[in-house]
Amino acid sequence: MIARIDEERVRQVLQDLVRIPSVNPNFEGGVPERDVAAYVEAFFARLGLSAERREVRPNRPNVIGMLPGMNPDALGLLLEAHMDTVQVTNMTIEPFGANIEDGKLYGRGACDTKASLAAMLTALEWFVMNNVKPPVPVFLAATVDEEVNYLGVLDVLQTERRFAAAIVGEPTELHTVVAHKGVVRCEIETIGVSAHSSKPEEGLNAISGMLKVIHHIDNVMNDRLRAITHPLVGQATLCVTEIAGGVAPNTIPERCRIKIDRRTIPGEDSEQVWCDLQTEMAQFEAFDEKLKVIVHPPFVIDYAMHTSPDSEIVRMLTAAAGSKIGTVRMLGVPYGTDASKLARAGIPSVVFGPGSINQAHTKDEWVELKQVALAAEIIADTMMGFGKR
The missing domain is CATH 3.30.70.360 (Alpha-Beta Plaits)
Known part of the structure; x- marks a missing residue:
């Protein structure tokens, strides 16, 4: 298990992300994900990690970065989170203010799912800053268009990269989602x-x-x-x-x-x-x-998904989460995610992230910052153990 990830750093990254509008262009007031992608790309560059920018649609790029592993030839672990959000119509808070009150950060996308993206970015950052390599390469894909047509994750599957498993960021309250509709x-x-x-x-x-x-x-x-x-x-x-x-x-x-x-x-x-x-x-x-x-x-x-609870990624992520929050439930949910496309391509996938689906798309969307920091630690612990022989 790793040292505790700085909650203040997690807050800073999440505030940065929420303050960048990225409402899916198919919705009222839509803004392409371009500026969030630029932030992620610059994040990788600052850490000295390679990253590929893939124009899925004009001004709507995926960014896929890679953290080298001790075994460079091994199949990698994929961390995937979408950058787009739903519309901000009728919100009762400043959608892109990223204001904090009582340990909660408010704003469109704070819960769904920029909190997951922030947790993944800060987990990778911990490895670089502490000069630690995970057993296998870890890829982080910040993707477009999850809220409408899943174009981003489908583009990830068009790359030449192959993955042993995937963690897909969505608000699950730090429990593991192994099935969805x-x-x-x-x-x-x-x-x-x-x-x-x-x-x-x-x-x-x-x-x-x-x-x-x-x-x-x-x-x-x-x-x-x-x-x-x-x-x-x-x-x-x-x-x-x-x-x-x-x-x-x-x-x-x-x-x-x-x-x-x-x-x-x-x-x-x-x-x-x-x-x-x-x-x-x-x-x-x-x-x-x-x-x-x-x-x-x-x-x-879209497709339903059910990943075996006995798969390595489910076991390791559940164990890592259990060490932080105690009892972790393996859940099924009625909504869909990018995970089903990855699973359909033969990549065992689990949905995981901070925040509750009950806050997603709401008029005052928020996420608890402590949960985001815990998610970063859980993801980092999973990275540390996945693929170790």
């Missing part, structure tokens, strides 16, 4: 026939047709999904999240669209779930010859 999001459209509303019988109302589809989702499909469960993440779910249809108050609507969110559990294949949805709607359509239903291709598709 995946998601399929797509649009379902009903096609009718437009007509003047004074003669509705001459048309086919797409909104009325969509009501039948929604009733089927709520009362048939969801009943079946309640039987599909996983011991750590719970049941698979299906929700209607948006609806749009009609063109005028005196016109029978020809089209209606809904967006759906289908959460998958470990053991389900997201692509197959979408195919099954197509089949379901085709069968449903067959009961009503006048109704045409189209299931459009997914605009978001």
